[in-house]
Amino acid sequence: MEQYNASRSTNLFLDPLYTSLTQELSLESLGPTTISSTQLNPQNIDQIVEMEMKRIQENIARKEAQYVEQMLVENPITFERRNNVTVLRKATSDSSLSPEQQRLQQQRADACRRSRYNNKVKKAKSKYRHKYISQKLQQSSQMLNCIKDLIVEAESHLLAQGLHKEKLHQLRSNYGIERPANIVRVDVNAVDFVLPTEP
Numbered sequence: 001m002e003q004y005n006a007s008r009s010t011n012l013f014l015d016p017l018y019t020s021l022t023q024e025l026s027l028e029s030l031g032p033t034t035i036s037s038t039q040l041n042p043q044n045i046d047q048i049v050e051m052e053m054k055r056i057q058e059n060i061a062r063k064e065a066q067y068v069e070q071m072l073v074e075n076p077i078t079f080e081r082r083n084n085v086t087v088l089r090k091a092t093s094d095s096s097l098s099p100e101q102q103r104l105q106q107q108r109a110d111a112c113r114r115s116r117y118n119n120k121v122k123k124a125k126s127k128y129r130h131k132y133i134s135q136k137l138q139q140s141s142q143m144l145n146c147i148k149d150l151i152v153e154a155e156s157h158l159l160a161q162g163l164h165k166e167k168l169h170q171l172r173s174n175y176g177i178e179r180p181a182n183i184v185r186v187d188v189n190a191v192d193f194v195l196p197t198e199p
Contacts, residue, residue, distance in 0.1 A: 064132050071128040077120050079113075151177060 097105065155168060171177075 064129060067132045068125050068128045072121075072124060075124070077117070077124055079117050079120065
């Protein structure tokens with residue numbers, strides 16, 4: 001019987017996506033220590049999945065923080081200074097104030113500038129964080145669509161080779177795969193990622 005092979009173009013498309021995702025998520029197989037301490041059985045499989053999900057989430061958070069910091073380095077936050085007219089008007093009004101009042105006014109002005117700057121930094125971090133997550137979501141969606149296409153293609157090939165539908169249904173049940181008719185592809189180009197804008 002002819003063996004089933006995925007199309008070369010599909011493999012070429014899936015390879016870089018898988019490599020990128022595994023590098024970002026740092027996917028690793030369970031080591032001997034993990035298996036010995038937590039035996040794989042139905043009773044503790046949920047615990048193993050929870051441990052792995054926690055590790056992946058921590059790694060994603062670290063990668064996200066690194067990306068945000070790198071983007072801030074490459075795109076420094078610019079802070080506009082007051083124009084000359086405003087400075088001149090302020091200097092004129094300050095002439096009637098006592099030294100203590102001027103000192104308090106300067107402190108309030110400095111605090112206001114720091115607050116404005118911190119708000120700009122927070123908005124920039126939020127924008128870059130959203131951009132990072134959007135990029136990873138697009139990669140995951142593309143990979144998921146490709147895998148779903150492979151499943152449909154493999155099932156069609158198996159049916160053409162004489163596999164009974166009952167056997168195919170059993171395989172789907174064993175591996176928790178939805179029926180091809182119910183598999184919904186994700187259109188990543190139709191997803192609208194709205195990034196926060198600065199005032």
